[in-house]
Amino acid sequence: MPLTATNEVRAARWALLVQFALFGLVMASWVSRMPSIREALGVDAAQLGALLVVGGAGSLTGALTIGVLVARFGSRTALLGGTAGNVVGFGLIALATESGDVRLFIAGAFINGFCGALVNVPINTNAAEVERRLGTSVLPHFHACFSIGAALGALVAAGFAAAHISITAQILVVLMVVTTLRLVLLRPATALTFHAPITTETGSIATAETKDRRRGAVRQALGAWLEPRTLLLGVVLLAASLAEGTATTWLSLAVVDGFETPEAAGALAYGSFVIAMTVFRFLGTPLIDLFGRVAVLRVSGVATFTGVLVFVFSPSLATAWIGVLLWGCGAALGNPIAISAASDDPADAGPRVAVVTSFSTISSLVAPPLLGLLAAEVGARNAMLVIAAVAVVSFSVASQARRRPAPVLVSG
Template sequence: MTNITSTDTHITAGMRRARIALFIVFFAQGLGFGSLFARLPTIKATFEFSDSTLALMTLALPLMAGVATLVTGSIVQRVHSDTLLRWAIVANLTALALIGFADSFALLVPAWIVMGIAFGMVDATMNMKAVSLQQRYKRSIVVGFYAIYSAAGIVASLAAAFTAQAGLPLWVFFGAEFIVLVPLLLWSGRSLVHARVGAAGAAGAAGSAGAAGAAGATGVARSAAGAPARVRVPWLPVLSIGLVLTSAYFIESSASSWGSVYVHDTLAAPESVAALAYGGYSAAMLIGRLSADWLIRAFGAKRVIQVCALIALAGMLAVVFATAPWMALVGFALAGGGLCVIAPLAFAAAGTIDDTGVAVARANTFTYVGFLLGAALIGPIADLSSMRIAYMISVALAVVILFLARGLASRIEGAEQSPQTA
């Protein structure tokens, strides 16, 4: 296969602005979510939650987000995805700020609900637009957005640690994010029109930045006036992609929720060492995502995703059969580096099923299924047997990813080789 490079298509100024706007959205989404979870101990202390109550609250967020992202597939057939994304990300950050200001459970719950719903809508629409823009670029760019998301999570953890150490109240921390990010998102949000789902041909055919803007506007008008009220998208191809996403996010959730517990309890590592489990996982994932788009352009999606799936499997095997803490830490890092491309390329594959974004939204729902299962199943299974046996589930799911990876890449590369329609 001949890899598609940037010379195969004209990259307009509008497309570049859309890419920057999406970088900002992915960063804001990662920062908001990471900030909330990093300050959960403060929320627990403020409202005097029990462990069970806090667990229910944290599980409620992905549940609401999963339902919202599924519904988003229907909403974007009636409301343009860029409009929905702009309002949902503002609602998300507004809810985060309100959580910081809440001084009673009655105020916390509505803000919590709004954040869960808005987060799911942002998650679905930003993935739609990332995939749509990649199709316009005709080369791999989608993993770079996930690199920004990963980096935002690290920034959120560091900022949370600093504000907690300084004794700053939640409303200062969350409010500062709102004040900085919302104006930036509103300012850059207009550029998202150049990544409009289903309008790739209109703006992509223009020969200059000005022509691109005019063509994009024309494409939007035609889409608004002529698009059917509802588009039927088959579920069957989405299910295979969803299985990959469920598997990947189960492994990630098992690493984030239980990794440090495994290294501490099973391998007798001190807490200072055990805490590095998810840190190594996240750092390796970020490093992998920073270079993944280049590797995909150089070697092809099929080769990269298969190698990464093998690395993830090797990492989880190292975790399960570790006899010393350092072996498990290396295993978690390998798993993070291997999984770095799985979710972005799974969404890219979903984007080939239809040009409305519905398939991407449906696929996104499976990320929450994996996240919830990973957090919920590892502990009880470990209680019934051992943590090593519980982590065998992650090994099995890494095998599933390896088995299905080739099909994902074939779908992406097949779409790249197909003639582009105007």
């Protein structure tokens, strides 16, 4: 049953919606100008791809350690650290593009990858707490704002490129704006989870961390890796991330090669995918409250599976486009549902969300090169069948997302 939102919850909700949009914007704005970065560094496409793997390694390192950091220091400190780290990371990338120094780019890419987790986990944990306080499914709205921010970032990059403004200047301008807004919104965005842990008397969030909580932070974070339900929720998130990330990387190429169409058609197909996913993240959330997480996850898996099959085996681009839209709708809700389920118990939300989101990081690090090898053998369109197979796996473990009430401990 929906609950009445307090001013603090409302403020947190709006602050986090903007934080998600900023996260998408700052990431998409610089990767959208890869040709300029390649030229500034004096490398070819293969060398640039190898350099970007360093960022993926940083993301994986951050994903594997963020649970400890959040449990030990809290979400506000982690988010502040991620914000400060991005200033250093993007600053180094800006210097690299200005000087052509590849070593600076490597350092900046690794720091940014690591700090991505320091931003991603705190904002998702706090968004899940907003959802818990409201008593209704709103987490997909935050992820929709990330998609909107990413689209905005691409437009910003296109605008700077069209105006013939250097990538160095663009990075510094975007970084200054994003950092300022993040700092302004830091306090309201993290107000709901700033204090921890759970009190034994009321089951509510306490007014200060206890020494025992701090001493047990590492044990708590590592313990989340041993929980079968948390790991299976990670599989759900991996499937959703793979469905979304593969479309980002390969869909336009699969359209161009598979249907022998101009590059613009491939870009439009991917744009249709993003629009379908974003719209369904806004409009599909009532389905979660009406039918439950498990049913929505299973229908999403069927939609993804069907959409990919229609795309791969369609005889024409027109019918394949229907598959793209269905695929986008199917990929929309898996990510927020998995994170919401991992946050059912607010006392352990940070470490569990860190574990679950690490599966997304692993997917983004491993999937592109593996799918690239597969695409070289069977074609980009046929390689998409991997997504259909993973959707079946997600369907089979969807029951793990069933809502579990947070335990309320009573003092003896």
